[in-house]
Amino acid sequence: MAFTIYPFIVSSNTEKQNKVLMNHENIHLKQQKELLIILFYPLYFLNSFYLLIRYLSLKKCYSLNMFEVESYSYENDLSYLESRKKFTCFKNTKEIVEYKNNILKEKTNFSEKAMAIFSLSIIMFFLFIIIKELKYII
């Protein structure tokens, strides 16, 4: 597992040898940069939150996140970043539509849905606390 917080890619040394994984993370770096870094994280969170409610699946809320969709659709194309158009994460290219359709084909079973509802209630609980506390700060 690797993740990217601009301008760093956090990963193990063995993962650094993995060209596909590094390409995936480098695509995230590009996305973060064009969203001025600070906009990337709330958009990532809001998009996943929406997908979690819509599909009740943790796997789909991650795999269908617009930023992951672009990275997964193009990670195998090692020269992708040389020709990438700006804001591709908001677009539906042929590769992106194909990737999304593959994910959407998978059925979500009952235990996955139960896990998703459990996760949603924890997120709602923390959002509730944050909103309550904000009243005192503002």
Ligand SMILES: [Zn+2]
């Ligand atoms: Zn990713």
